[in-house]
Amino acid sequence: MNILIIGGGISGISAAKVLLKEGHRVTILESTQDLGGLMAKIANCRVGFKTFFDEIHDRRNLTIIKGKKIEHVEKNNGIYRVKIEGEGEIEAEKVIIATGLIPYDPVEIKGKRILTSLEYDSLIDQKNEKLPEDFDKIAFILCVGSRSKEYPLCSSVCCSYTIREIKWTLMRSNPEITVFYNDLRLFGQEFFLEKVFRERGVRFIRTNTRHFEEDKTGITIRFYTDGEIKEERFNYAVLGIGLRPNQSLVDLSKLFSFSLNNYGFVYETAPLTAVDEKIYICGGAIEPMNIKDSILTGFGAGLLASMGKEKINESLKHHEKYLYKEREPEFIIGKDANSYLFYIGTDDTFSSMFYEYISSRFLEIAKELVSSGKKVYIITKNLVVPSYGEIEYEAIKGEGVIFINLEEGERVEKKDGKVVITGGKRDLSFVVDRMVFMEDLLTELKTKEFLSFYRSEPQLRWSPTKWNRERFHAGFIRHPRAKRWEGREIIGALAEILLDKEEERVIPVVNEERCSGCGSCKDACPHNAIKITPVPKDVAIFGLLSNTLNPVAKINSDLCMGCGLCASTCPSDVINLPSAR
Ligand code: SF4
Ligand code: SF4
Ligand code: SF4
Structure with missing residues (x-):
């Protein structure tokens, strides 16, 4: 078959990988002069994209057209005849929309x-030998251009990207860092990084009014914040900007006759589908999503x-x-009570990985309860409802569920048959x-053996569903989140x-001289492959060499x-992955 992929970012390239493997002729049409989309704009992802793309770049069945737009589309006998400016007409039996x-x-x-976070990315790029001289006090501001009246979705990835930018910053320098946030919509292992940064003195302030x-x-x-207006000086502020749909979708929807949402x-008429058996969608054409999910949906749309x-249904039976x-x-x-209080919060880093799952489940339950006339409170330390989840959250607020957001330092406890909020300026009890x-x-869930596999969620992003060669994860077990993802994940996994x-396994190497023994890698490893082990080390004290034991990570x-x-x-x-992609 001839298949046209519109968009040459990571999701489009992922779709192409599957299609080329299956022996199809693929044309990728990229409207700009560069492949890679947003991913190629991030210094730490650029090489990864290039390596990913290099695997297919010289395939005989692949044509890439850059810097061109579609002028006209006609559909005859189930075949799209697509007129591309300056290129003439191409034919395609199927089309994949991957506009990012x-x-x-x-x-x-x-x-x-x-x-903006992308401008800051260039500022701290390792290519710049020097950081600015006054790089002393940095503020990260989340939710800029998202979760607003004008654009009510949560952009899903800006909290995660901020956590990474903090990591890249601290690898180069040691400025004072403050994060102004609404909710910390992190995923999986990112909560371990948040914990490490808090311990290193990064300040987190919950506020949604900033001037x-x-x-x-x-x-x-x-x-x-905390009931008062405060003021503080910073050298630089980094805006965690939101991500929006590509405007070209408006024209494409008319040319190819598919619908856009509000x-x-x-x-999405069915998982990864815009027009049944004809037009498929992946990556940011569907909703804001991260690189790993863009690859997953790209693989799925390709298949x-x-x-x-x-x-696909037939094949699923064989590969079950x-x-x-x-x-x-x-x-x-239970629905027999009149009033309910749900608390979405934990101090345990492992449990934090369930924020997204618990948030969406509690919202669903609260919605049902409030619609049958019950009084419902939800206290949130962190409400993780990315993308369209934010719309559902706002709708539930409108239906009468009362939300109370905790400030930093506040705690929620059960005391004498009440729920109390303490530790801050207000004393509230319910x-x-x-x-x-x-x-x-979670205590109940954690007794189940399968929960240890939740750690599989942040698998290496190039193989987003693979646990090992015999086992590919999809749905609840891969990433406990909103139900619309399950169908997409199953197709992506197939x-x-x-x-x-299957690639050669790449065993990481720890630079023991520089390892601080902090144990973050041990916590992160889903296969319990890391031990923190004391090793002897010569340390100079007042010019004399002394032999001490230093904890380092051993794999x-x-x-x-x-x-x-x-x-x-x-x-x-x-930790380095030798010649890893
Ligand atoms: S991921 Fe959502 S909560 Fe986090 S900064 Fe972006 S829009 Fe805000
Ligand atoms: S390699 Fe060392 S410094 Fe790095 S996370 Fe592991 S224990 Fe910490
Ligand atoms: S030690 Fe191996 S299995 Fe564990 S996190 Fe590192 S690469 Fe993954």
């Missing part, structure tokens, strides 16, 4: 010292275009033994018929099974699966 996401441009607040004044020497930020993304829905889906546990809350705490449910692109190569998580989690960046 466009970063929001906050023209109204940007300045010389107020930078900036820039002058020659810095920025004054005024913000409302927010400008493609309307759908290649095989069609029916054959490789696909691991765990049944989602059922929470029985008397309700039923109290449901996130940790109570694509990976069929690709069966057990028999257990290591080469997933690379330890390397991406190490705050000192002392």
